[in-house]
Amino acid sequence: MTAIDGPAGRLLLLDSASLYFRAFFGVPDSVRAPDGTPVNAVRGLLEMIARLVADRHPTRLVACWDDEWRPAFRVEAVPSYKAHRVAREVPGTTGEEEVPDALSAQVPVIVEVLAALGIPRLGAPGYEADDVIGTLVAREAARPAGQRAAVDVVTGDRDLFQLVDDDVPVRVLYPVKGVKEMLAVDQGVLAERYGVPTGRAYADMAVLRGDPSDGLPGVPGIGEKTAATLLRRYGSLAGVLAARDAGDAGLTATQRTRLTAAADYLAVAPRVVTVAPDAPVADVDDHLPAVPADPDALVALAERWGLTSSVRRVVDVLTDAADAGR
Numbered sequence: 001m002t003a004i005d006g007p008a009g010r011l012l013l014l015d016s017a018s019l020y021f022r023a024f025f026g027v028p029d030s031v032r033a034p035d036g037t038p039v040n041a042v043r044g045l046l047e048m049i050a051r052l053v054a055d056r057h058p059t060r061l062v063a064c065w066d067d068e069w070r071p072a073f074r075v076e077a078v079p080s081y082k083a084h085r086v087a088r089e090v091p092g093t094t095g096e097e098e099v100p101d102a103l104s105a106q107v108p109v110i111v112e113v114l115a116a117l118g119i120p121r122l123g124a125p126g127y128e129a130d131d132v133i134g135t136l137v138a139r140e141a142a143r144p145a146g147q148r149a150a151v152d153v154v155t156g157d158r159d160l161f162q163l164v165d166d167d168v169p170v171r172v173l174y175p176v177k178g179v180k181e182m183l184a185v186d187q188g189v190l191a192e193r194y195g196v197p198t199g200r201a202y203a204d205m206a207v208l209r210g211d212p213s214d215g216l217p218g219v220p221g222i223g224e225k226t227a228a229t230l231l232r233r234y235g236s237l238a239g240v241l242a243a244r245d246a247g248d249a250g251l252t253a254t255q256r257t258r259l260t261a262a263a264d265y266l267a268v269a270p271r272v273v274t275v276a277p278d279a280p281v282a283d284v285d286d287h288l289p290a291v292p293a294d295p296d297a298l299v300a301l302a303e304r305w306g307l308t309s310s311v312r313r314v315v316d317v318l319t320d321a322a323d324a325g326r
Helices: 016-026 040-056 072-077 107-117 129-141 158-163 187-194 199-209 224-234 237-246 253-261 263-273 295-305 308-325
Strands: 010-015 060-064 086-088 150-154 170-177 181-185
Touching: 010 016, 010 040, 010 129, 016 040, 016 107, 016 129, 040 107, 040 150, 040 308, 060 129, 072 263, 107 295, 107 308, 129 150, 129 158, 129 170, 158 170, 158 199, 181 187, 187 199, 199 224, 199 237, 199 263, 224 237, 237 253, 237 263, 253 263, 295 308
Parallel strands: 010 060, 010 150, 150 170
Antiparallel strands: 170 181
């Protein structure tokens, strides 16, 4: 699928944790710094950024960040949310995430390298990267049509399919194999693969079917295909619930019973599944940096961690992109 530019170019939003986890497990841990420290996640993420900028030609770029991996407002709504990924309970928090030690040690390096490159890294207190992405998408969609950038969201998390919107346009680039093969998800792909016509309908489907990887139980007995069928029939989750309450003949007795038994879950689950469109995300200059923000620091980081070739590739593609935009 070819790239689509908006009147104001293209905004590339990276789901950073999703991508560096993918890099960590996809790049051999034999990739190490001169002192023997694994840097496979750092190297892999840099290579992803270089390839994405070269292939997608964005005019703007943001690395979206998890300031909170398991937000309290989601846990309050559905306590099982990501509970299976809690490594350790920490008083006053929703717990410490289970992350391999070899990856945890690389995250500060990623932070330093992004800063030295001049690639903005944006989070929001109490929110996930998903919410940062949702907020930046909402801000772009709110611009006058002639001033919008097309938005490409890069993530390995299907939850963000809910943001797909052909009118803005917003597409999700979903890695199939590394970043060499990406599935560009638009409304046509949602209809073909999942039987739902819009991103909003995908979110409603996710509520109904649940998601074991996030600890969301869903409605027992209602899987993806049944959920999609109900949403096509009634238009939205609200429409499905209205049909349930009205005893609509389009629902079987079993479906009505299941939806009724799950009423408490269905009342709160949309708050968990739906990404926030209004997280307190800072306004920054997100245009591609033509030159590194801190060249000396970047050289020092590249030498210390054995990242010279990867850093050079990122710098070169950023420079080429800036030159092409002049």
